[in-house]
Structure formats: structure tokens, C-alpha cells
Amino acid sequence: MTTPPSTSHGTFQGTDVLRWPVVGLLLRWRHFRTALQLVLLAVAVVIVVHGFIGPEIASANLATVLTWVHYRGLLVVALLAAGNLFCTGCPIIRVRDWARRLHVPTRHWPKRLGGKWIAIVLFAAVLFTYELFDLWSLPRGTAYLVIAYFVVAMGVDLLFTGASFCKHVCPIGQFNFLTSTVSPLEVQVRSADTCRSCHTADCVSGHRPGGRSTPIVQRGCELGLFLPAKVGNLDCTFCLDCVQACPHDNVALGTRAPGVELADANRRSAIGRLADRPDLVVLVLLFVFGAVMNAFGMITPVYRVEQWLTTMTGGAPEAVVLGILFVAVIVIAPIVVVGGAAVATRIVSADARSPWRITARYVYALVPLGVCLWTAHYAFHLLTGALTVVPVTQSAVIDLMGWPMFGEPLWRWAGMRPGKVFPIQLGFAIFGAVGSIGVAHLISLHDHPKRAVRATMPWAIAIAIITVAAIWVLFQPMEMRGVGFGG
Amino acid sequence: MSVWMRRLVVAGAVTLALGMARAAEAHSGPPYPIISNQAIGNYSVSVWTDPDTTDDGTKAGRFWVTMYRKGGEDVVPAETTSALTLTPTDPPGAALTERSSLLQDASHQYAVLLLDHEGPYHVHVAIAGPLGPVTLESDVQATYDLRPARWLMALYILPFALAGFLWVKLLLRRRRS
Structure with a gap:
């Protein structure tokens, strides 16, 4: 099923999913992405329409159920089982491509706005407003959010070339990029030797069958990932444009050791060295501690903390109280826990680098834990509410058609009992913690080969602290996603 | 991964699980x-x-x-x-x-x-x-609520911990230079 791999450095050595009989054919089909995008576009339309015309009860509205229960749950499942498939099928890019037939952008994304800073601010803003306004309980709010997402993406990508929105703005995209670092699949070069003899670089510049003077018939990577220098899944939307563009059929969707890229210190195409990217460092911290905060914001004890803070601040508005909580969890806690680990590593391994440089190197080891904490949280809602889509769809059909075309809603269809899901959540937290310690050790083996265990220890302790905090959160009674009675 | 490191991680994972199981309370269910x-x-x-x-x-x-x-x-x-x-x-x-x-x-x-x-x-x-x-x-x-008994919790999470070790083993074997 797979072509024998080359043995040269940087050359693909695993299984190439693109060579599989059925799945491979489907993935290589020229219109595969469009088909997937159209399906998700239809879902987005349903979310918006039912969000506006459906009931205000979140559990009975497709906008809230599909968005906050199913979309997010399936997103992490796809990322852990395969790769960044939801970026592949992003319906916004489908609409954008249609719009770009009418208006072709000519400006390049401003260098001073480079990196992920805008996306980081938006990611934090989404986490904050989600808690502040209980977005999961607002069908119309959810519909507005989806529309806003489309409008902003259109605005950015009709003004600037390439995938500017995906690379610099989209908070979901950054979430997917980070999570995909532990995905089992990666778009890779099949043979490095073939790339060395290639002079057109179609994978990044686009395919021109008639030479440089002819128009592009297949675009290359819109995020600027030059395949021979690409490392890992960061910034890869799994669009497979490179697969279509490469004239040598030299691109694989190959298996790999999940997370190994997080320890890679090499310079990578369109990204540079991970340790030289303060924006990515901050993004990882937000991703990991945001996972704890997001779950924390949904448990009963948080209301007690909020009440206490309200009293302490003399009756400050909820936004201020929540802001204090956010600063504590996603700013102060990372500084104390991660900064402490960096200082300890500096001491025990006699590392001459500054604590910031050590942090910038090791912080990526926290990604597996962050991924698994998000998964534990989303899996809870997905598994306990997986079947709710059936009665809610039946109810939506009644809302739209005026009669029960699919029968009366089977409201008792919900999903697994939460108690049964709990060990899975706990398991994911442990799994992520072990994986993070593994990546930290991998980094230590590279940076401190003679003192690897000692260098890893502070990070193992930091990971244990975050894991214990997250498990404590998991043990608390949780407000139900999509119920709308949170109060 | 050294034997010492492996033992440390196993002990940590089991301690974590058992320690946390003490605080188990009933979760709310899907309404x-x-x-x-x-x-x-x-x-x-x-x-x-x-x-x-x-x-x-x-x-x-x-x-x-x-x-x-x-x-x-x-x-x-x-x-x-x-x-x-x-x-x-x-x-x-x-x-x-x-x-x-x-x-x-x-x-x-x-x-x-x-x-x-x-x-x-x-x-x-x-x-x-x-x-x-x-x-x-x-x-x-x-x-x-159907949450398993506390002692069973450790058993349930064992496969996740084992999968984690396999993952780490894979990482260390395929690490890139």
C-alpha cells in the first residue's frame, strides 16, 4: 500500500494515507475539500437559521447543540484520531474562495501585525466572553458569533492575500494548529531527493503547467509552508493544496510519532524556530491554562469564588470579577508554575540560558497536556450529549415545517451517563500528563544530554501541578453545556 | 526512558488517580x-x-x-x-x-x-x-450517576496511563535530531 521510503534525512518513513485504496482516493480527489466544505457550510447555515428562528432554550436549539456540544467534541476527536480535518473543511474558506472570484486581494499582511498576537487576543477574548455571557446558553448569540466569524474572515481575506485570516487571526485555527501537533498524521515530503531536484517549488508557489509565464492552475500552500523545510503540523490546515500542486506526486499524508515536533529545535518553514517565537509561547500558555480556566468557569465552586471576589471588591461588576479570575488563572498561574520550572531547570542543569529562553524551549512540552484537558472537557459534553442532535433536529424540523416530519422529538435520547464518562476524562488528563512529561524529557535529552532527568524534573512537577488542578476541576459538578439554565 | 523515570511516572499517575478519587462527588447528568x-x-x-x-x-x-x-x-x-x-x-x-x-x-x-x-x-x-x-x-x-467506585477508577485509567507510556516510548524512539 505504501511506497518504500527513502532513507535520507527528512524523508517520509511511515504509512502514507494518500496511498490507501479508498481513503487515499477520496483524499486525493480534487474536489474532496470542496465537498467537505459544502457539508460544513450547510451545517453553518442550519446553525444560523435555527439560532434565529428556533427556541431560546439552548438544549432545544441546533445552534447551541451543534456548536458547543458536537462541533467542538468532534473537532478534538478528529484532531486526535487523524489531523486538522476541520480546517480542511472550513466553510469560511469556501465562501472566501467564491468571493475572491469577484475581488482578488493584492495587499500583503502587514509585517508589524505578523505572528499570532491578534489571534492570541481573540482567543483570550473568546474564552472570556464565553464565560461572561454564557455563550453556550444563547442560541441567537451563537448564531451572531458564527456570522461575525464569516464577516471578519471575509474582510481580512478579501483585503490581504493568502490565508492571512487562518495564519494570523483565526482563534479556532490556532487551537487546531496547536492540537494538531499531537495528531498522528502529518503532510510530509515523500522523498527529500525529489525535492532537491525540484526547481519550481509548486507546493508553495502554485502549479503552472506551462512554466513561469503561465497562470497558476492549482494554488500552493497559502500559509507559506515550503514542504521540504516544513516541520510538523503547525500552521498546516490540511488543505492538501500541496498534494494537488506537486508535479512529482511527492507529498504524503503520513503517520508519525504524535508530539515529536514539539521537541524539534530546528528552523521550520514560515515559522522559524519555536524557541524564537514569543507569540507561540504565549499562545501555548493561553491554550494550556485556558483549558483549565474554561472548565473551571463551568463548575459550581467558581460561583462561590465569584461571590467572594464580588464581596472583596465592594460589588464590582461580573466582568471585573471574571477578569480578575482570568488574570489569576491565565497570567499569574503560568508565570508562577512555568517560570518556576524554568528557573529550577536553570539551576539543576546548570543551563546558562535565561529563564525566558528555557521557558521558550520547554513550554511546548505542555501542549499534550493542554490538548488532553480540552479533550477531557469536550468529550464530556460530546459523550453525554451525543444523541441530543436527534430530538433537537426533530424539534427543529417541527419549528421549520410546522409538522413532525421526522416524528415527535425523542427527548430521552441524550448520551452516556456522566458518571461513565468521568473515568475517560480522568484517563485523558493522565494520558496528556504522561505525554507532556515525555516531550519535556525529549527536549532535555536534546538540550541537556548528560543531565536530562534532572532538567526534566521541574517540568514534570509543573505538569503534575497543572494536572492535579485540572483533575480537581473535573471532580466538581459541572454546569451542562447547551442547557441554558446555568444561572 | 530510564527505568527510574518510568517508575516515577507510574507512581505519580497512580498516586494522582487514587488521591483525586477521594474527592469524588456525583456529577450532574444530561438534562x-x-x-x-x-x-x-x-x-x-x-x-x-x-x-x-x-x-x-x-x-x-x-x-x-x-x-x-x-x-x-x-x-x-x-x-x-x-x-x-x-x-x-x-x-x-x-x-x-x-x-x-x-x-x-x-x-x-x-x-x-x-x-x-x-x-x-x-x-x-x-x-x-x-x-x-x-x-x-x-x-x-x-x-x-453511574460513576465507578473509587477503587475501580484506578483500574479504568490504567489503559490511558499505559497508552501514555507507549506514546513516550514512541517519542523517544523516533526523536528527531
């Missing part, structure tokens, strides 16, 4: 409606429930009462109250009554009751206020 948009009197009423049974005295039978003015989604007057009465039917038992508390407004109210055994309960909802009194009837099946 579902037992009364859905029922027009009665001057109201349109929905009642959603998450009827968890407990045997340690914890109130976990949760009920959400949503009331709007009939024919629309206008909030009911602030003086509107609701109360739930649950009566075990098999075996028959004493009725439990709880007045609902307000959530964000009078249209969204919430009550939690102690359901001390699994089985069917009859639900009686009484609403009173300026729009008039109404009562609604329904039934609910109470069940345990």
Missing part, C-alpha cells in the same frame, strides 16, 4: 425535558430534569422550570413562583416538595430535590402568580 412547551392557562411551560439518585443525602435531582407568557417568549411577572412535588410510585413513598429558586429571571426557575432511590417518581408542578395558578403533571425515572 432532558419531561414537559415541553406545554400551553396551559396563560403560560407556556417547559420542565427539564436531571434526576440523579444519591444515597449519601446529597440533593441531586435537578429540575429547571421555564415559563413564558402563552403565545410568545415574554418573561412572566417577577412575582411568579413554581414548586415541584415528587412522589415515588414504585415503591410508593412520601412526597417531597421544593419551591423553585429564580435563575436569571422569573421565567427561569430551578429546584433540586433529594432522590434517595432509583425508580419512577410522579412529578407535580404548581405555578402561581399574577397570570394565574396552573398545575402540570409528569413522570420521571431517577437513576444513579
Whole structure:
């Protein structure tokens, strides 16, 4: 099923999913992405329409159920089982491509706005407003959010070339990029030797069958990932444009050791060295501690903390109280826990680098834990509410058609009992913690080969602290996603 | 990965799991409606429930009462109250009554009751206020949360821990220079 791999450095050595009989054919089909995008576009339309015309009860509205229960749950499942498939099928890019037939952008994304800073601010803003306004309980709010997402993406990508929105703005995209670092699949070069003899670089510049003077018939990577220098899944939307563009059929969707890229210190195409990217460092911290905060914001004890803070601040508005909580969890806690680990590593391994440089190197080891904490949280809602889509769809059909075309809603269809899901959540937290310690050790083996265990220890302790905090959160009674009675 | 490191991680994972298991409490369950948009009197009423049974005295039978003015989604007057009465039917038992508390407004109210055994309960909802009194009837099946026993928790998470070790092993074997 797979072509024998080359043995040269940087050359693909695993299984190439693109060579599989059925799945491979489907993935290589020229219109595969469009088909997937159209399906998700239809879902987005349903979310918006039912969000506006459906009931205000979140559990009975497709906008809230599909968005906050199913979309997010399936997103992490796809990322852990395969790769960044939801970026592949992003319906916004489908609409954008249609719009770009009418208006072709000519400006390049401003260098001073480079990196992920805008996306980081938006990611934090989404986490904050989600808690502040209980977005999961607002069908119309959810519909507005989806529309806003489309409008902003259109605005950015009709003004600037390439995938500017995906690379610099989209908070979901950054979430997917980070999570995909532990995905089992990666778009890779099949043979490095073939790339060395290639002079057109179609994978990044686009395919021109008639030479440089002819128009592009297949675009290359819109995020600027030059395949021979690409490392890992960061910034890869799994669009497979490179697969279509490469004239040598030299691109694989190959298996790999999940997370190994997080320890890679090499310079990578369109990204540079991970340790030289303060924006990515901050993004990882937000991703990991945001996972704890997001779950924390949904448990009963948080209301007690909020009440206490309200009293302490003399009756400050909820936004201020929540802001204090956010600063504590996603700013102060990372500084104390991660900064402490960096200082300890500096001491025990006699590392001459500054604590910031050590942090910038090791912080990526926290990604597996962050991924698994998000998964534990989303899996809870997905598994306990997986079947709710059936009665809610039946109810939506009644809302739209005026009669029960699919029968009366089977409201008792919900999903697994939460108690049964709990060990899975706990398991994911442990799994992520072990994986993070593994990546930290991998980094230590590279940076401190003679003192690897000692260098890893502070990070193992930091990971244990975050894991214990997250498990404590998991043990608390949780407000139900999509119920709308949170109060 | 050295033997020492492996042992450390195993010990850490098991300690974590057992230590945390001590704090186990019942989770809330997936709510579902037992009364859905029922027009009665001057109201349109929905009642959603998450009827968890407990045997340690914890109130976990949760009920959400949503009331709007009939024919629309206008909030009911602030003086509107609701109360739930649950009566075990098999075996028959004493009725439990709880007045609902307000959530964000009078249209969204919430009550939690102690359901001390699994089985069917009859639900009686009484609403009173300026729009008039109404009562609604329904039934609910109470069940345990089904969280495994504490000692079983360690067993359940063992496959995840083992998968984690395999992952680390793979990482170390395929590490890039």
C-alpha cells in the first residue's frame, strides 16, 4: 500500500494515507475539500437559521447543540484520531474562495501585525466572553458569533492575500494548529531527493503547467509552508493544496510519532524556530491554562469564588470579577508554575540560558497536556450529549415545517451517563500528563544530554501541578453545556 | 526512558488517580425535558430534569422550570413562583416538595430535590402568580450517576496511563535530531 521510503534525512518513513485504496482516493480527489466544505457550510447555515428562528432554550436549539456540544467534541476527536480535518473543511474558506472570484486581494499582511498576537487576543477574548455571557446558553448569540466569524474572515481575506485570516487571526485555527501537533498524521515530503531536484517549488508557489509565464492552475500552500523545510503540523490546515500542486506526486499524508515536533529545535518553514517565537509561547500558555480556566468557569465552586471576589471588591461588576479570575488563572498561574520550572531547570542543569529562553524551549512540552484537558472537557459534553442532535433536529424540523416530519422529538435520547464518562476524562488528563512529561524529557535529552532527568524534573512537577488542578476541576459538578439554565 | 523515570511516572499517575478519587462527588447528568412547551392557562411551560439518585443525602435531582407568557417568549411577572412535588410510585413513598429558586429571571426557575432511590417518581408542578395558578403533571425515572467506585477508577485509567507510556516510548524512539 505504501511506497518504500527513502532513507535520507527528512524523508517520509511511515504509512502514507494518500496511498490507501479508498481513503487515499477520496483524499486525493480534487474536489474532496470542496465537498467537505459544502457539508460544513450547510451545517453553518442550519446553525444560523435555527439560532434565529428556533427556541431560546439552548438544549432545544441546533445552534447551541451543534456548536458547543458536537462541533467542538468532534473537532478534538478528529484532531486526535487523524489531523486538522476541520480546517480542511472550513466553510469560511469556501465562501472566501467564491468571493475572491469577484475581488482578488493584492495587499500583503502587514509585517508589524505578523505572528499570532491578534489571534492570541481573540482567543483570550473568546474564552472570556464565553464565560461572561454564557455563550453556550444563547442560541441567537451563537448564531451572531458564527456570522461575525464569516464577516471578519471575509474582510481580512478579501483585503490581504493568502490565508492571512487562518495564519494570523483565526482563534479556532490556532487551537487546531496547536492540537494538531499531537495528531498522528502529518503532510510530509515523500522523498527529500525529489525535492532537491525540484526547481519550481509548486507546493508553495502554485502549479503552472506551462512554466513561469503561465497562470497558476492549482494554488500552493497559502500559509507559506515550503514542504521540504516544513516541520510538523503547525500552521498546516490540511488543505492538501500541496498534494494537488506537486508535479512529482511527492507529498504524503503520513503517520508519525504524535508530539515529536514539539521537541524539534530546528528552523521550520514560515515559522522559524519555536524557541524564537514569543507569540507561540504565549499562545501555548493561553491554550494550556485556558483549558483549565474554561472548565473551571463551568463548575459550581467558581460561583462561590465569584461571590467572594464580588464581596472583596465592594460589588464590582461580573466582568471585573471574571477578569480578575482570568488574570489569576491565565497570567499569574503560568508565570508562577512555568517560570518556576524554568528557573529550577536553570539551576539543576546548570543551563546558562535565561529563564525566558528555557521557558521558550520547554513550554511546548505542555501542549499534550493542554490538548488532553480540552479533550477531557469536550468529550464530556460530546459523550453525554451525543444523541441530543436527534430530538433537537426533530424539534427543529417541527419549528421549520410546522409538522413532525421526522416524528415527535425523542427527548430521552441524550448520551452516556456522566458518571461513565468521568473515568475517560480522568484517563485523558493522565494520558496528556504522561505525554507532556515525555516531550519535556525529549527536549532535555536534546538540550541537556548528560543531565536530562534532572532538567526534566521541574517540568514534570509543573505538569503534575497543572494536572492535579485540572483533575480537581473535573471532580466538581459541572454546569451542562447547551442547557441554558446555568444561572 | 530510564527505568527510574518510568517508575516515577507510574507512581505519580497512580498516586494522582487514587488521591483525586477521594474527592469524588456525583456529577450532574444530561438534562432532558419531561414537559415541553406545554400551553396551559396563560403560560407556556417547559420542565427539564436531571434526576440523579444519591444515597449519601446529597440533593441531586435537578429540575429547571421555564415559563413564558402563552403565545410568545415574554418573561412572566417577577412575582411568579413554581414548586415541584415528587412522589415515588414504585415503591410508593412520601412526597417531597421544593419551591423553585429564580435563575436569571422569573421565567427561569430551578429546584433540586433529594432522590434517595432509583425508580419512577410522579412529578407535580404548581405555578402561581399574577397570570394565574396552573398545575402540570409528569413522570420521571431517577437513576444513579453511574460513576465507578473509587477503587475501580484506578483500574479504568490504567489503559490511558499505559497508552501514555507507549506514546513516550514512541517519542523517544523516533526523536528527531
